[in-house]
Amino acid sequence: MNLQDITNQIKQKKSFLCVGLDSEMAKLPAHLLSSKRPVFDFNKSIIDATAPYSIAFKPNLAFYESRGLTGWHDLEDTVYYIKEKYPEIFLIADAKRGDIGNTSKMYAEAFFKQLPFDAVTVAPYMGADSVTPFLGFSNKFVILLALTSNAGAADFQYFSNSSNKPLFTEVIEKSKSWGPSENIMYVVGATKASMLVNIRELVPEHFLLVPGVGAQGGSLEEVAKYGMTKNCGLIVNASRSVIFAGNNTDFSQAAASEAKSMQTEMEILLKKYKVI
Amino acid sequence: MNLQDITNQIKQKKSFLCVGLDSEMAKLPAHLLSSKRPVFDFNKSIIDATAPYSIAFKPNLAFYESRGLTGWHDLEDTVYYIKEKYPEIFLIADAKRGDIGNTSKMYAEAFFKQLPFDAVTVAPYMGADSVTPFLGFSNKFVILLALTSNAGAADFQYFSNSSNKPLFTEVIEKSKSWGPSENIMYVVGATKASMLVNIRELVPEHFLLVPGVGAQGGSLEEVAKYGMTKNCGLIVNASRSVIFAGNNTDFSQAAASEAKSMQTEMEILLKKYKVI
Numbered sequence: 001m002n003l004q005d006i007t008n009q010i011k012q013k014k015s016f017l018c019v020g021l022d023s024e025m026a027k028l029p030a031h032l033l034s035s036k037r038p039v040f041d042f043n044k045s046i047i048d049a050t051a052p053y054s055i056a057f058k059p060n061l062a063f064y065e066s067r068g069l070t071g072w073h074d075l076e077d078t079v080y081y082i083k084e085k086y087p088e089i090f091l092i093a094d095a096k097r098g099d100i101g102n103t104s105k106m107y108a109e110a111f112f113k114q115l116p117f118d119a120v121t122v123a124p125y126m127g128a129d130s131v132t133p134f135l136g137f138s139n140k141f142v143i144l145l146a147l148t149s150n151a152g153a154a155d156f157q158y159f160s161n162s163s164n165k166p167l168f169t170e171v172i173e174k175s176k177s178w179g180p181s182e183n184i185m186y187v188v189g190a191t192k193a194s195m196l197v198n199i200r201e202l203v204p205e206h207f208l209l210v211p212g213v214g215a216q217g218g219s220l221e222e223v224a225k226y227g228m229t230k231n232c233g234l235i236v237n238a239s240r241s242v243i244f245a246g247n248n249t250d251f252s253q254a255a256a257s258e259a260k261s262m263q264t265e266m267e268i269l270l271k272k273y274k275v276i
Numbered sequence: 277m278n279l280q281d282i283t284n285q286i287k288q289k290k291s292f293l294c295v296g297l298d299s300e301m302a303k304l305p306a307h308l309l310s311s312k313r314p315v316f317d318f319n320k321s322i323i324d325a326t327a328p329y330s331i332a333f334k335p336n337l338a339f340y341e342s343r344g345l346t347g348w349h350d351l352e353d354t355v356y357y358i359k360e361k362y363p364e365i366f367l368i369a370d371a372k373r374g375d376i377g378n379t380s381k382m383y384a385e386a387f388f389k390q391l392p393f394d395a396v397t398v399a400p401y402m403g404a405d406s407v408t409p410f411l412g413f414s415n416k417f418v419i420l421l422a423l424t425s426n427a428g429a430a431d432f433q434y435f436s437n438s439s440n441k442p443l444f445t446e447v448i449e450k451s452k453s454w455g456p457s458e459n460i461m462y463v464v465g466a467t468k469a470s471m472l473v474n475i476r477e478l479v480p481e482h483f484l485l486v487p488g489v490g491a492q493g494g495s496l497e498e499v500a501k502y503g504m505t506k507n508c509g510l511i512v513n514a515s516r517s518v519i520f521a522g523n524n525t526d527f528s529q530a531a532a533s534e535a536k537s538m539q540t541e542m543e544i545l546l547k548k549y550k551v552i
Contacts, residue, residue, distance in 0.1 A: 024382070062375060062382035068390045072348045096375050098399060099338060100426040106300070106338035114344045123374060123399045125421055127428020145401055150376040152403020159446055162438040170435055 001090060001118045002139050003182050003207070007231045009055045009088050011276050014267040016232050017259060018056035018092065018209070019046070020239025021078065022063050027244050029251045039067075039074045042251075044081055046243050049256035053263035056090040056235055057082055076115065083116045090235070092143065092209070093117040101129040108134045119143050121187060121209070124171045128178055135179030142184050146172050146199070149189025149212030172202045185209055188227070190218020190236065196226035207233050213262075214241030220262070224269040232275045238262060277366060277394045278415050279458050279483070283507045285331045285364050287552050290543040292508050293535060294332035294368065294485070296515025297322070297354065298339050303520050305527045315343075315350045318527075320357055322519050325528035329539035332366035332511055333358055352391065359392045366511070368419065368485070369393040377405040384410045395419050397463060397485070400447045404454055411455030418460050422448050422475070425465025425488030448478045461485055464503070466494020466512065472502035483509050489538075490517030496538070500545040508551045514538060 010016050023039045023046075032038040047057065059078060064071035082089055097107040097120060104122075111117040112134075119141035122131055134142045147157055147168040157168040172186060188199055190212035199208070208227055212218035213236050220236060227234050242262070246254025270276045286292050299315050299322075308314040323333065335354060340347035358365055373383040373396060380398075387393040388410075395417035398407055410418045423433055423444040433444040448462060464475055466488035475484070484503055488494035489512050496512060503510050518538070522530025546552045 022379070060375075060379055060382075062373075062379045062386065065386040066382040066390055068352060068386070069345065069348055072345055076345060094375075096399070096402075097338075097372065099336075099370075099372050100424070100428075103298070103336055103338045106336075106342040110338065110341040110344070114342055123372070123401050125399050125401045125432060126372075126424050126426060127431030127433070129426050129428040131428075148376070148402050150402060150405050152376075152405040152407075155403030155450055156401060156443065156447065157403070159435070159443055160437060161435060167432065167435055167443065171432065174431055 005088070006055065006090055006207070009090070010232045010270070013053065013055055013263070014270060014276060015053055015055055015263040016234050016236055016266055016270070017054045017262050018058050018235045018237040019050045019054045019242050019259060020094065020211070020237050021046070021057055021059040021243065022239040023243065024063050025067065029247050029249065031249055037074065039071070040077050043074070043078045045252040046255050047082060047086070049252035050242060050259040051086050051089065053256070053259040054089070056092055058092040058094045058237055060094045060239065079115055079117065091116065091118045093120040096121050096123050096145065098123040098126050098130045100126065101133055104130050105133040108137060112137045112140045119185070121145065124175060131175060132178050135183055140183065142179070143209050144171065144175055144184060144186055146186040147188050147192050147195055149191045149216050149218065153189065153192070169198070169202065172199065176203060176206070181206065187211065190220070190223050191216055193218060193222035193226055196223065200227060205229055205231070205233060207235060209235050209237060211237045214238040220265055221269065224273060228269065228273045228275065230275065232270065281364070282331065282366055282483070285366070286508045289329065289331055289539070290546060290552060291329055291331055291539040292510050292512055292542055292546070293330045293538050294334050294511045294513040295322070295326045295330045295518050295535060296370065296487070296513050297333055297335040297519065298515040299519065300339050301343065305523050305525065307525055313350065315347070316353050319350070319354045321528040322531050323358060323362070325532035326518060326535040327362050327365065329532070329535040330365070332368055334368040334370045334513055336370045336515070355391055355393065367392065367394045369396040372397050372399050372421065374399040374402050374406045376402065377409055380406050381409040384413060388413045388416045395461070397421065400451060407451060408454055411459055416459065418455070419485050420447065420451055420460060420462055422462040423464050423468050423471055425467045425492050425494065429465065429468070445474070445478065448475065452479060452482070457482065463487065466496070466499050467492055469494060469498035469502055472499065476503060481505055481507070481509065483511060485511050485513060487513045490514040496541055497545065500549060504545065504549045504551065506551065508546065512542070
């Protein structure tokens with residue numbers, strides 16, 4: 001998958017929504033728990049219900065690893081289910097990996113060869129050789145943490161040098177030359193939407209993955225106002241607010257309804273900023 | 277496991293060696309490849325051969341995830357093998373995880389509840405709420421990345437504020453108050469041994485996990501000179517240089533020999549600095 005494929009999908013579906021599959025067992029609708037594979041069944045229903053309104057899915061690895069082999073099995077079957085049934089969907093491993101070169105190479109193989117992900121989120125702390133192995137795969141993407149949506153973002157990401165340049169700016173400035181610009185995206189939390197003005201000065205065209213709309217309280221309108229490019233340039237993630245919108249037998253309809261509501265708002269913004 | 281248990285083991289085995297189980301399929305001795313479970317068989321032989329000289333084992337998650345379900349199965353069986361046969365051994369998940377609070381909580385459950393690890397390596401970029409969920413488990417440890425052993429460490433870890441304080445120092449200063457000091461350790465690469473002087477001013481008693489001796493070229497003597505405390509305070513990791521010391525049917529003897537050689541050098545240093 002390349003950037004053009006992603007942009008085409010955004011224009012066709014009139015959406016830049018990513019649904020985060022943070023499929024926590026304890027939050028599943030009760031009636032699913034008697035199934036043999038509650039999480040996989042839940043994911044299939046959520047995927048089918050929300051795919052018409054979404055351009056990306058993003059399984060969050062922690063929610064699968066926490067259930068060991070069973071969880072990893074659910075992850076594998078979920079990503080193959082998406083790739084087979086919805087090959088146009090951009091598939092992101094939310095894994096926040098990053099290690100010395102020879103180890104990052106193995107993580108890249110885990111997500112890009114062993115599994116058919118299109119992108120993986122990577123933490124920048126260990127620098128260039130922890131990130132570049134992920135960039136050695138054509139038509140695959142690194143989504144590097146820049147300014148995250150959580151409270152702890154303030155601890156180190158704003159740590160600034162003598163020119164008042166914060167760390168997240170240094171991360172973007174340095175990393176954008178580490179590989180083909182087409183294959184790097186950045187995580188910028190919706191809870192920090194006003195910072196998008198500064199970030200767009202550094203990376204006017206790169207795609208940004210934006211978490212924090214929904215359960216974390218960020219505003220979609222602000223994100224579009226400060227971050228949208230002529231090709232959209234945004235993939236906005238919602239996890240809990242979509243997948244746990246309902247908790248009964250009609251949970252997938254509730255998820256579809258929430259995704260459709262976000263898509264409708266996104267369509268208005270895509271028109272407002274003349275992407276479509 | 278608590279710090280006293282670790283210190284007792286160091287004094288008893290006269291060693292502060294951690295063996296990194298970076299068990300890459302492509303590097304295994306050829307005769308193992310015909311076995312049904314080459315990596316698990318390799319790990320068992322390496323563990324049995326090196327346990328007398330080691331106080332910790334550290335599976336590197338990337339080398340298991342890169343083989344999907346089969347790899348995760350090898351990881352599980354390896355850690356249970358260690359916990360049952362060598363319950364005194366400190367068991368580290370080298371995972372470099374870190375995410376927003378509710379996600380880090382799931383990672384902590386993956387390593388501390390679903391699997392019986394004693395410690396997990398964590399990346400600090402996302403700040404306090406990405407680290408503290410790992411600190412909510414008694415007798416479990418967070419090993420936070422501070423100054424890593426790879427070339428890329430220079431990219432952001434030395435990024436300094438107007439008082440010339442580098443990021444890795446800020447990480448140590450801030451994080452040491454995030455939980456019981458007993459339950460936080462730091463990663464400091466052996467390739468940056470001289471920096472241990474400054475780090476010991478900040479955390480005079482915390483344990484440090486030191487990679488980079490062996491294949492990456494760091495010096496054990498320098499690490500001890502600048503980093504050792506009265507309780508040792510060091511766990512030095514060697515991965516490839518030990519586990520791939522030999523490549524034939526006698527690979528486990530070669531690994532034992534390399535581990536014993538490091539233990540011998542460590543015993544001399546423990547005596548020199550009056551830990552034993």
